[in-house]
Amino acid sequence: MLFMVEMQVNIxxxxxxxxxxxxxxxxxxxxxxxxxAGTWRHIWRVVGQYANVSVFDVESTSQLHDILMGLPLYPFMTIKVTPLCRHPSSMHEDDR
Known part of the structure; x- marks a missing residue:
């Protein structure tokens, strides 16, 4: 399962x-x-912010929840999670 995760860090x-x-x-x-491990597939910095947009590949929503809550900076994060699915026009077979 793929998820886009937007993380804003506020220390x-x-x-x-x-x-x-x-x-x-x-x-x-x-x-x-x-x-x-292939779990955190992509990460991009958001220009001008202490923030990132990431793509996670996990087995379940529970696994993603546990990963996010276990991040050392989690107590200082605002997180938005968006589920993703493969677009039928994608040329990449690993976009599952």
Missing amino acids: PLGFDAEEGARLKLAEKMRFQELQA
Whole structure:
């Protein structure tokens, strides 16, 4: 199942800089694990914002929920999830 996930990160001003750096590094490491596994298929930065648009390939909505809630920066995120399905005109067979 494919999902477009829009994530806006809002770390409060004055948040501990060392803890923020630790969380960002942990987030990057988790992203790279999920990307290597093929779960986090795409990520694009939103220009001018601390935000991204991503495509996840998961087995279920529950799996996506667990992944998102387990992200280190989750407590600071506003998330919008949109289910996707393959467009009949797509030339890419892996757009399932």
